[in-house]
Amino acid sequence: MRSVQYTQNGDIDQLHIAEANAPSVGPGEVRVAVRYAGLNPVDLAVIGGAFGQATGTKGNGADFSGVIDKVGEGITDFSPGDLVFGGRPHRTQTTHLLIRDPAERLDKIPRGLGIDTAGGLYIAGRTAIAGIRALAITEGETVLITGASGGVGIIAAQLAVNLGARVIGTASEANHEALRNLGLEPITYGEGLEARLREAAPEGIAAAFSTQDEAEIKQLLSLDIPAGRINSIGAGSQVADTYGVSIAGETAAERGDLAWLAKAIAYGHVHVPVAGVFSLDEVQSAYRFLKGSRPAGKVVLRVDADSLTNDQRAFLSS
Ligand SMILES: NC(=O)c1ccc[n+]([C@@H]2O[C@H](COP(=O)([O-])OP(=O)(O)OC[C@H]3O[C@@H](n4cnc5c(N)ncnc54)[C@H](OP(=O)(O)O)[C@@H]3O)[C@@H](O)[C@H]2O)c1
CATH class of the missing domain: 3.40.50.720 (NAD(P)-binding Rossmann-like Domain)
Known part of the structure; x- marks a missing residue:
């Protein structure tokens, strides 16, 4: 898997991409193939050391959306293929995200809420x-x-x-x-x-x-x-x-707020524009864009965990 990381406190230029094996999934856990990961000003405060000094390697980012790609034993509320979104403090900018407490952390993306928008909703x-x-x-x-x-x-x-x-x-x-x-x-x-x-x-x-x-x-x-x-x-x-x-x-905020907002957006009561989309490799540019003068709305990273599934490929070639 590929993840945004930093190893010492500082500014945007501390962020880099690291490669590692994707995590395996244990009982009660799910793994999300992340599609979008939103950026927030607080991420920069965290990198800067406002919430404590970095010791060792740190992941980055709180907001994400994606597709469940593996579920562990005992998981009944989620299945592979479910579209989900949520937040996992300080390490969501990664292709494969392990969630240990899915019932607390994840909400399903309702029809009508874009997966790009969902990827930037958690903190904001x-x-x-x-x-x-x-x-x-x-x-x-x-x-x-x-x-x-x-x-x-x-x-x-x-x-x-x-x-x-x-x-x-x-x-x-x-x-x-x-x-x-x-x-x-x-x-x-x-x-x-x-x-x-x-x-x-x-x-x-x-x-x-x-x-x-x-x-x-x-x-x-x-x-x-x-x-x-x-x-x-x-x-x-x-x-x-x-x-x-x-x-x-x-x-x-309370558990349930995010699911409520997702429906409000799906029903058209709230519109959350995506102001900018950057690839994982462009993470530094994405944060510079967030900090500068920019269009209204949320800035997100597009995280390509996988390309099309085999079923999707078969559909196109049939
Ligand atoms: N306490 C919490 O739990 C919590 C949670 C989330 C965020 N926050 C904080 O809340 C703030 C906003 O977060 P955000 O995610 O909405 O940030 P954001 O997306 O970067 O938006 C910043 C907003 O501030 C405006 N702005 C920029 N310079 C300004 C100035 N000098 N005077 C007045 N407005 C100015 C921008 O307007 P233009 O782009 O139109 O110029 C934009 O509307 C940040 O400081 C963030 O750290 C706190």
């Missing part, structure tokens, strides 16, 4: 649901989502739209049309944002989903958004004590 989707839940949005409220073109923001914003809110979303100018098409009112972030928000919502903003730093929290408070109606996912946990805002993020 669960974070968006947990944060929106914390805001307790009611119909008719004006809600601000910052970073609304990003992986988390684009999902959170559409959940708020679906709850009947008027949703203002900050993003670069180049992403405004995409956000308008999803029912948002886009506003450019950066200098002058406060004035633009006051003009867009003279009656005030009821609640905000903040994806940026502590300075943004201060800005939101100065707009008289009550601290109890601000949820921060980007400023660190200290903002909860300092300002009284909530910090519901990925760890506040």
Whole structure:
């Protein structure tokens, strides 16, 4: 199998591809032939050492989608050929992924959800649901989502739209049309944002989903958004004590959230664009693309575990 790895903390250039034998499958385990593996900003924080120093070889990435290719003894809920998606902290960018607790880790991909989109949902989707839940949005409220073109923001914003809110979303100018098409009112972030928000919502903003730093929290408070109606996912946990805002993020998500989101996407209530697709070999370029100015949505790696199955080949040649 081929996997993205790093052996010491640092930046994107630490990432490389390593080859090894694919894992064998034991009782209660399944193996996934990974098709897509999503990228998240937190991956770079992990590589950078924010969650501890790397000792030895480390895998990379949390999000994935793929096809079950082997099941161990005792597995009854999954069969070879099932399309699944989920997250496995810090080693999903690999052709063959061993899952030890499939009932906890995996959800099946419903008809209507693309396997590419599914590969980028685990962190962003669960974070968006947990944060929106914390805001307790009611119909008719004006809600601000910052970073609304990003992986988390684009999902959170559409959940708020679906709850009947008027949703203002900050993003670069180049992403405004995409956000308008999803029912948002886009506003450019950066200098002058406060004035633009006051003009867009003279009656005030009821609640905000903040994806940026502590300075943004201060800005939101100065707009008289009550601290109890601000949820921060980007400023660190200290903002909860300092300002009284909530910090519901990925760890506040519940089992079942991802399956719910998968259906919401399949039914057309939420659209998650794939902003960029890169091969496993292009992993460094993929992270540079994630960090730079880019189209709205999720960035994913396309991971080719296998080519067509023998049945698929026979179909084409019959
Ligand atoms: N606490 C948690 O559990 C949790 C979970 C997931 C993510 N996060 C954090 O939440 C943040 C967003 O994650 P993501 O996956 O959505 O990232 P992402 O996909 O890279 O999106 C970043 C967003 O931020 C916008 N942006 C860039 N520079 C900005 C600035 N100076 N001011 C305002 N907005 C700016 C981008 O807009 P344009 O592209 O349109 O310029 C884009 O909408 C990251 O810091 C991530 O680490 C936290």
